[in-house]
Amino acid sequence: MEKDEFFLKRIRELANLSYQRDIVTFSDFLNLNEQNMVSSLKRQFPQIVMETFGGYENAERQMVAFHPDALAFTWEYPIDCLKIEPKAIKFSESLTHRDYLGALLNLGIERSVIGDIVVQEKAAWFFCQNKMTDFFLDNLCRVRHTNILITKVDDPDELPRPKLEAINGTCASVRLDSLISLAFKASRSSMVSYIEGGQVFVNGKLITSNGYEPKEGDIISVRGKGRFIFDGMSHQTKKGRCGVRILRYI
Template identity: 90%
Template sequence: MEKNEFFLKRIRELANLSYQRDIVTFSDFLNLNEQNMVSSLKQQFPQVVMETFGGYVNAERQMVAFHPDALAFTWEYPIDCLKIEPKAIKFSENLSYRDYMGALLNLGVDRSVIGDIIVQEKAAWFFCQSKMTEFFLENLCRVRHTNILITKVNDPEEFPHPNLESINGTCASVRLDSLIALAFKASRSSMVSYIESGQVFVNGKLITSNGYEPKEGDIVSVRGKGRFIFDGVSHQTKKGRYGVRILLYV
């Protein structure tokens, strides 16, 4: 509880500073639970706009920007994208998300300065606070036993696109528990505990109701399982079941 109270105190300080000095302030990269806590504070600061972004569309870890409602100048999030690739593909290992994350954290940095990490074959991209870019460029030289090259990606067109697996199925109703069960190939009853224990988020908002009905385009995240986009209802069967589409992040 003390950790959460300290976090909320820091968020209030950032919101107040933005309003008092008429400037834009930024949080660290926040996980889904932290984003949900920030969202719960919005009504306390009606004069301050709170926006989130993680470096690319639909990022899970996001930074919150605080700025006065009538801000008159343009601004950008202090986020950079860095690409990691092996120096010699022939001698490189098959590296996982955990390998890349471990290499970054072994540099002694806090998880909050790093956003999402997107791993694809023989390469990975990660988002970080701009103030940390030079540090990573100078100090990250190996992931496990693989010597790597790390470069800053300046063109947004070259940013990575997460791999999505299309899943089609039917369910009796378009409820949150049914969609999660379909996405992760589990029984609906086994997914109830995830929802009731506060491990499920829709668009970064904590949802604890099994009967909640996501809308088309919503991003559903389940701690320890993964996340997916609810891509909508395609049809209704003769027995009254709904054909749904899900795009699972893989």
């Protein structure tokens, strides 16, 4: 509880600083629960715009930017993207998201300075606060037992694009618990605890109702399981079940 109160105090300070000095202020990278907490404060600061971005479209971990409603100058998020590749692919290990995150945290940094880590085949991309870029370039040289090369990505076309797996199926109704069970190949009853336990977010907003009905295009995240896009209904079966399509991040 004290941790949450300290976090909200810091968010209020950033919002007030933006308003008082007519500048843009930025949070650290926030997880979904923290983003939801920030969203709950918006009404307290009607004169401040709160926007989020994580370095690429639909990022899960995002920064919040605070700026006055009538801001007259352009600005950018202080985010860089760095790419990690093995020095010798032939001798490299099969590395996971956990391996890359562990190597970064072993440098003694806080999780809040790092955004998403996107792993694809033998490479990984991660987003960070730009004030940390040189530190990572100078100090990250190995992930597990694999010697690596790390470079800054300057070309937007080289930014990672998450891969999506299409899942088609049917459910009795387009409810949150039904879609989650389909996405993660689990029983609907086993997913209830995730929803009621505050581990499910729709477009970054905490949802605790099993009967919530997502809209087409909504991004649904389940902590500890993954996330997916509800791509809409495709048809209705003769027995009245709903044919749905899901795009799961892999």
